[in-house]
Amino acid sequence: MKVILHIGTDKTGSTAIQSSLPGNRDWLLARSVYLPLTGLGIDNGHSELLSSLTQDALQALTTELAQAQACGYDLAFLSWEGMVRFNSRQIRLLASALGDHDVNILVYVRDQAEIIQSAHLQWVRMHAGARDIRSIAQPSGLLEYALAYAFLRDPRRNYYRTLRRWERVIPGAGFRVRPFSAANLLGGDVVTDLLQELGIADATGFLHGGKLTNPSLDVESALLVQAWKRDPAFQEQCDTLVDVTESMLAQNGPATRYFLDEKAVHNIRRHFRRCNRRLARRYMPGIAFPFPTENSCWRREDFAAIEARAQALARRVEEAHRVPTLIDSASGGNLPGRVLFTAGWSDPEPWGVWSVGTLSCIRFRLHRRLLNRCSENVQIALRGRYIADIASSHVTVNGRDLGSMDLSGPEAVIRLPIAELQPFAMVEICLAHELPPAPRTAIPMQDPRQLAFGLSSVWAGPLATDGSQ
Template sequence: MTRKAILQIGTEKTGTTSLQTFLAANRDRLAERGYLYPRFCGALNHTGLAAYAMDADRPDELKAAFGGETPEAVPQMRARLHRMAEAELTGGRTAIFCSEHCHSRLVSPDEVRRLRDFLSEFFDEIEISVYLRRQDRVALSLYSTRLKSGLAPDRVLEKAPADRLYYNYDRFLALWEDAFGAEAISVRLFEPGLLANGSVVDDFLTCWGIGEIGDFHSVPNENGSISVAAQAFLRQINPHLTAQAGRPGTRLRGIVVTALERTYAGRGVRPARDEARAFYERFRAANERVAERYFPGRDPLFSEDFTAYPEIADSRETAPEEIVGIAAKILNGAAVRIDALEAEICIREAAVAWRDDPQSALGVVRAALTRFPEHAGLYRTLGEYLLRLEQPPAAVAAAETACARSPANWEFQHFLGIARAAAGDDVGAARAQKAALEINPAYEGAQMALAAAQARLETKARRHA
């Protein structure tokens, strides 16, 4: 039996996070089609492949994450990954690996060959998938990533020489061609007009004949961009996000970045058009050689439309009061999430109290509502307890408040319908169940409750006919 692997190696800034999220979320659907998205080298991003293949004397956080903090620890790390691979890479399914760190971390022939030798123990055929993006766009996206990673770069487009492997795709591809053979390399261009449906996920599925996008669980796009103000905020605060009270600096930074992505999504700072074009021009010769090998007749390799850049570079600076405003909004958002967590704790405490003393459970919920009057879940819990205590009108009032606080929650609408039915209001019950089904059409509980309410209404109508 031929054992096959598809190794998606990036490059960085070509939608790999979205692709990894999709593949991880669809392990079951992939397995049904004969594919395996392994876990031994990473549940989402297969960073363990780069950690395994990197030279032992190169310090890197990826190796540390797998137990290779020191050169002396690397052999044990590799042996451990090998054992885990032996346990998982069984059967005849085609394995799909995906990690952009193969692009950014594996920088020598020995490292790429080390990865080849490792995978060749488990697969007879290994095909390499790679997406290439125009270099100035990669550098622009990398600026935002570096800010999110805790750095404070002094310029948007870095000073990269023409032979730098990260941007010189001719040199980069040559490493993989020498190790795996040119015939094993599949190169795609990361340009929306050239991707299937403008999506790297759709394009990957189509390119490798894996299936239609509609056959899989959908996932949101990842790695959203943040606004100019949010970037400026990170540049200012990163030097101060060090470990505090035993909490790692990376953890603190992750909280801040998540808040910024949620609240300050938008286009980041842009360099001047001429600066972006000059950066791109450094790699023109390398791009021409790639085009000759993989896209004969295509000249130039990438679209050379630079109109998305302004004539004059965007300012990286933001007014101090705006920086303060961002900090205040992050703190307020954190306080809201803390309140929500404390409210959930109260709900659990009430559930425990209910077993021995229902009235005490009611007291816990009502006391919590004095502290968190906007928390919809508390009203939902109050309504359930009141219904159990045979107080339908009060339960309806609590359920209606829960729905008013969280109108998009289909379960709250469903419970409101149950409470109204218990109170003898079948018209209102049917209306609530319909609202639940508008939000979640597949919810069988609401379907059954709606049918029951409509049946009761029909019976009443016949009686009065």
């Protein structure tokens, strides 16, 4: 059986590929592509298997592949970006589990001058200890210059050396190297391109993973994220600040994509030119150089101008951050911190909040982690109880009239297309009630408020029928 190992590299669509795998396993099986269940995660490929390489896990993989072959499958596919860092011992362990199967290595590669910058912006997003961006872009002093010099010539970006390491351990392996660029990928999409590599020409019915997964920061937002992660004062709110920033990027697009100047970019390309030629000569038949078209991936202005824009962005983020972010649900006494009660509500109580008057509105943002679990729609549910003879609410969501809904039962849910979210993934829900009666049995008679609906919880998540769970 042919086994394709997708060795993911930074910022080459690995997340898009891996987030699409679990939900399409049956689709792939129907097209004779076997996706092993051993160590398969929700959105990180076969990380659980390949990050540990335990004897039990490898034996389980061997057994599963044998069973798949016995069932008539002649192609299996595994993916994880961590394989790019495998040493010879780790490769040998995996190779032993694959036995006599025909091993083929698939790797997408990207111009080092681009990936070094893009990957570092991603690293800043993920790790508080990431190297300071300014110290790379404009180093000062001998130590910073030396560290920046080494950083920009990271040997892990030597694709030729990586593949030679795999080839030495698995001499009979086949290799397929695909340059990662919109012009080179089939349909300009890495997932569509991968399906072609798996021998699937017709992608009808294939469900792509969440398009919001693993967003890239621009330089301005990365500068803010780096500052927040290093400041203890922002520790509790850093996650939502980053989420607001990413929503702004999704809404407005990036400002500055690169932090290096032109000289630094040329130096990187000169350093890796020889190994890139060797990569093409050995692993890319008929191609002289993997990156024949070099993008102008450098900044066009002084770094101080980028820092000034970062400060302006910080003010916009702070303004949007005043609206609470809903990660999944909120109830009872947690409602005020997760939902903004903009008009028509009483003071919060331990169980929730009563609506007051004829119109009551709430606002909140949806966290990107929640949206990543959704395909095209998000489901929102408000739960609570009505007072006296009130039995329903007239519901409006982001300006769209949904009519009358009974929010006291489990059947009432709001299906909101992601395309109808307000800027920065915001949701505004208004509840209208006709002539709320004076409080009766549930509330003391002396309470003069016009109460109608008692909101006790808010929940948001993917639709069960949306293909996103």
